[in-house]
Amino acid sequence: MAEYLPEITSDSVCPVDVKEELLDECESIWKQMEEISLLMMRVKALTAEYNQWQNRSPEIISTNPEVLLALGKEELQKVKNDLEVMLSTVQSKNKQLEEDLKREQQWLEEQEQILDAFNGIEEETKIQVEQLSKQSPNARAFYELQNKMLKIKIYKEEILNALGEFLEEHFPLPENGGSAKKKNSSEEPAVELLTLHEILEIFVNKLMSTPHEPYVTITDSFWPPYIELLLRYGIALRHPEDPNRIRLEAFHM
Numbered sequence: 001m002a003e004y005l006p007e008i009t010s011d012s013v014c015p016v017d018v019k020e021e022l023l024d025e026c027e028s029i030w031k032q033m034e035e036i037s038l039l040m041m042r043v044k045a046l047t048a049e050y051n052q053w054q055n056r057s058p059e060i061i062s063t064n065p066e067v068l069l070a071l072g073k074e075e076l077q078k079v080k081n082d083l084e085v086m087l088s089t090v091q092s093k094n095k096q097l098e099e100d101l102k103r104e105q106q107w108l109e110e111q112e113q114i115l116d117a118f119n120g121i122e123e124e125t126k127i128q129v130e131q132l133s134k135q136s137p138n139a140r141a142f143y144e145l146q147n148k149m150l151k152i153k154i155y156k157e158e159i160l161n162a163l164g165e166f167l168e169e170h171f172p173l174p175e176n177g178g179s180a181k182k183k184n185s186s187e188e189p190a191v192e193l194l195t196l197h198e199i200l201e202i203f204v205n206k207l208m209s210t211p212h213e214p215y216v217t218i219t220d221s222f223w224p225p226y227i228e229l230l231l232r233y234g235i236a237l238r239h240p241e242d243p244n245r246i247r248l249e250a251f252h253m
Contacts, residue, residue, distance in 0.1 A: 032093065118152055167197040199226055215246065216246060217245050
């Protein structure tokens, strides 16, 4: 765990260069996702055009059935080739996105490990401060420990803020204002959805506060695509007996 802990000095608290590098990488991933969206739109347009040609009554160029058949095959082959090229491009982009997502998952696991380590250091420092305040008359040592604990808290907040900004930018809530209607009831008021950052924070707090019972019950405030994302990439796990309860994978173990 020590390899993940940055050296804390009085001049610097947060590794700005690492943070900027992560943000640049996230921006690059977002641009790739936009390219995929444009490619998917082009696929839809070509598919619609193909369907129109299928339903259209072509002008009679020749009365010779063999000529008409040859022309039809040629046209369909062109469309087929275009669609195959588009499919190959989309599959290639999807593979790249999966690799990028795996890297982001690894980054998330590392951040969870760092946070867990800082939580342990913070708790240890609190105990030391309390012991010194009761037993030691040395005020200088007491204030040094207090300053160390404050720096740890500040750095932990910086990490949490960076994680929150990344999730808010690349995993936003749906465009209907962050709310969803309850199932089987169109007249009931909409439920306010939680952001992915808030969901992860709930899981982390639950895991840290009650490690013997880390499962969280899924409510209407949990947007299903977020839950499926966490489950699919091994960030969260379902309860073996209750699919409505999930927990954060214990990366720190």
